[in-house]
Amino acid sequence: MEIVIKHLLKKYNQKTVLDIPHLHVRKGQITGLLGDNGCGKSTLLKIIGGLDFDYEGEVLYDSLHFKKENRQIIGMVSQNPYLFKRSVYENIEYPLKVRGIEKDKRKEIVNQFLQNMYIEGISSQRADTLSGGEAQKVALARVLAAAPKILLLDETTSNIHEEAVLIIEKELKAYHQSTGCTIIFVTHNQAQAKRFCGACIHLDLPRK
Numbered sequence: 001m002e003i004v005i006k007h008l009l010k011k012y013n014q015k016t017v018l019d020i021p022h023l024h025v026r027k028g029q030i031t032g033l034l035g036d037n038g039c040g041k042s043t044l045l046k047i048i049g050g051l052d053f054d055y056e057g058e059v060l061y062d063s064l065h066f067k068k069e070n071r072q073i074i075g076m077v078s079q080n081p082y083l084f085k086r087s088v089y090e091n092i093e094y095p096l097k098v099r100g101i102e103k104d105k106r107k108e109i110v111n112q113f114l115q116n117m118y119i120e121g122i123s124s125q126r127a128d129t130l131s132g133g134e135a136q137k138v139a140l141a142r143v144l145a146a147a148p149k150i151l152l153l154d155e156t157t158s159n160i161h162e163e164a165v166l167i168i169e170k171e172l173k174a175y176h177q178s179t180g181c182t183i184i185f186v187t188h189n190q191a192q193a194k195r196f197c198g199a200c201i202h203l204d205l206p207r208k
């Protein structure tokens with residue numbers, strides 16, 4: 001899906017945090033989103049993800065306004081991901097249950113994610129006891145299991161060890177190649193943006 005933003009103005013208590021005249025996120029591309037702390041990257045992702053409608057301007061998905069069916073096709077991993085207070089396995093399995101996938105197939109898919117992300121060892125651990133990096137990996141596996149067409153990733157690899165970052169990038173590339181989904185990838189790492197993203201958007205801090 002293509003995402004187009006027109007004349008977006010977002011304020012928190014009179015303070016402008018986003019002022020974007022026009023922005024185009026190409027369909028099927030991995031777009032990096034970069035900018036200083038506090039420039040509004042997470043806010044923009046929440047708006048595109050349909051978690052915040054308190055703004056002026058337009059956000060269009062293939063030329064249409066947000067509709068509730070979009071919830072099923074948009075996957076988001078927020079900067080501090082929320083996981084259910086259940087096991088890692090159950091967290092990743094949940095979207096597969098929602099999609100009506102039968103138990104044996106679910107097991108196969110969850111185990112594949114656990115293996116690909118090198119987190120087999122924490123499969124039965126409760127998600128609220130995980131380290132920051134582990135939680136990011138589980139949140140990413142869970143969102144991929146939901147098979148989204150738009151994937152919004154907010155510093156998903158920021159807490160993750162260098163080698164594991166490359167593993168996650170590989171996993172994401174494979175998902176991107178097999179589905180042609182649109183990805184917005186927030187990062188502070190210029191080198192990562194260069195190697196991983198097909199295009200980059202640099203957000204400026206809004207003028208006072």
Ligand SMILES: Nc1ncnc2c1ncn2[C@@H]1O[C@H](COP(=O)(O)OP(=O)(O)OP(=O)(O)O)[C@@H](O)[C@H]1O
Pocket residue numbers: 012013017035036037038039040041042043044079
């Ligand atoms: N709920 C809120 N109420 C008031 N101000 C907020 C709220 N959420 C965010 N802000 C402010 O809006 C601005 C943009 O925040 P946002 O989290 O989008 O920045 P960011 O670009 O993601 O930063 P970072 O790189 O640190 O994650 C910041 O100045 C922040 O303090």
Ligand SMILES: [Mg+2]
Pocket residue numbers: 041042043079154
């Ligand atoms: Mg942020």
